[in-house]
Amino acid sequence: MKETVVSGIRPTGKLHLGNYFGAVTNFVKMQYDYNCYFFIADLHSLTTHPTPQDLHGYVRHVLVEYLACGINPEETTIYIQSDVPEVAELYLYLNMNAYMGELERSTSFKDKVRSQPDNVNAGLLTYPTLMAADILIHRATKVPVGKDQEQHLEMTRTFGNRFNRLYNTDLFPESFAFSYSENLVKIPGLDGKGKMSKSNGENTCIYLSDSPEDIRKKVSRAVTDGGPTEENQQKPEAVQNLFDLMKIVSSADTISHFEDQYNKMAIRYGDFKKQLAEDMIIANAPIREKIEEISKDTLYLRQVAKHGALKARESAQKTIKEVRQLIGFKPF
Ligand code: ADP
Ligand code: TRP
Numbered sequence: 001m002k003e004t005v006v007s008g009i010r011p012t013g014k015l016h017l018g019n020y021f022g023a024v025t026n027f028v029k030m031q032y033d034y035n036c037y038f039f040i041a042d043l044h045s046l047t048t049h050p051t052p053q054d055l056h057g058y059v060r061h062v063l064v065e066y067l068a069c070g071i072n073p074e075e076t077t078i079y080i081q082s083d084v085p086e087v088a089e090l091y092l093y094l095n096m097n098a099y100m101g102e103l104e105r106s107t108s109f110k111d112k113v114r115s116q117p118d119n120v121n122a123g124l125l126t127y128p129t130l131m132a133a134d135i136l137i138h139r140a141t142k143v144p145v146g147k148d149q150e151q152h153l154e155m156t157r158t159f160g161n162r163f164n165r166l167y168n169t170d171l172f173p174e175s176f177a178f179s180y181s182e183n184l185v186k187i188p189g190l191d192g193k194g195k196m197s198k199s200n201g202e203n204t205c206i207y208l209s210d211s212p213e214d215i216r217k218k219v220s221r222a223v224t225d226g227g228p229t230e231e232n233q234q235k236p237e238a239v240q241n242l243f244d245l246m247k248i249v250s251s252a253d254t255i256s257h258f259e260d261q262y263n264k265m266a267i268r269y270g271d272f273k274k275q276l277a278e279d280m281i282i283a284n285a286p287i288r289e290k291i292e293e294i295s296k297d298t299l300y301l302r303q304v305a306k307h308g309a310l311k312a313r314e315s316a317q318k319t320i321k322e323v324r325q326l327i328g329f330k331p332f
Contacts, residue, residue: 005034006140008041011058016205018187018196022146028070036076047123068290079308086316091133132156142178167326192223192238219277249279
């Protein structure tokens with residue numbers, strides 16, 4: 001029997017290179033070796049109160065982009081989280097055994113309290129139990145995500161094990177973050193600090209759907225410094241970040257050329273950025289073309305979502321049936 005894999009991305013914007021290299025490339029590789037469920041976490045996005053138009057538009061974008069990146073709906077179950085109400089039901093049960101203290105200690109909750117102090121809603125506090133429900137509903141063991149999600153997976157194991165202990169069962173297996181690369185990847189942004197993330201601002205991100213012009217413009221504005229002042233000096237974070245991005249999209253020759261130039265204090269950031277932008281454009285081109293093509297085919301998108309929802313519900317209903325029995329919800 002193939003191991004089960006679950007992962008999802010919140011539809012809060014279009015997918016960027018961080019999402020792609022941190023998560024989606026692993027989805028694409030895993031689909032042939034595992035029993036995979038990849039979904040669009042629209043319930044999770046409600047924690048930030050999107051308008052109905054934004055929510056609907058981004059769900060569509062992410063679905064198109066999943067397909068454009070090569071997730072194959074024949075091999076994998078692709079679905080929209082809100083199409084599977086069993087997830088919300090399991091979330092409710094898990095919340096009964098999740099404690100305020102542990103939820104308040106989650107790093108992502110603390111970050112949100114800082115970033116949206118006027119909207120500290122209960123959904124934000126219980127974000128990790130909803131995520132645990134996503135994973136436990138299919139009894140997955142592997143979860144391809146970026147490094148920032150490790151704490152949520154630790155909490156998923158805690159909630160699953162706690163349920164097992166409480167109800168004297170081994171229903172829920174433990175799940176772990178997974179990546180084909182040795183370490184979980186962290187793709188830097190263009191703002192000179194931190195990771196590529198929608199929440200760090202639009203200009204830190206290169207989107208899969210960005211046009212060549214968008215890419216050139218954003219990369220040309222990327223933060224650098226005044227240039228090296230000593231031979232072979234260590235690079236400041238902003239410059240290192242651009243080199244890290246280059247490692248993802250450029251050839252080994254190009255990278256070593258610019259490394260040499262930097263070490264000899266001969267680097268011209270203008271040329272360096274131009275090369276980086278052109279290599280990003282080449283890497284992005286096939287996906288961008290597919291995004292445009294698939295985006296036009298609403299009928300196909302509707303079929304994929306419908307088929308995915310059926311398959312996901314079939315798996316989810318099996319788990320919920322057992323959970324209800326274990327909890328004591330039984331017919332007389
Ligand atoms: P954002 O930070 O733009 O809001 P999300 O938090 O929605 O992105 O991330 C969706 C998925 O993409 C997660 O699995 C996350 O770990 C991964 N991811 C996001 N940004 C990066 C990044 N810069 N590097 C690696 N993985 C990332
Ligand atoms: N929390 C994840 C993120 O911000 C999205 C997510 C929701 C998820 N449920 C999940 C990822 C279940 C993996 C498995 O990126």
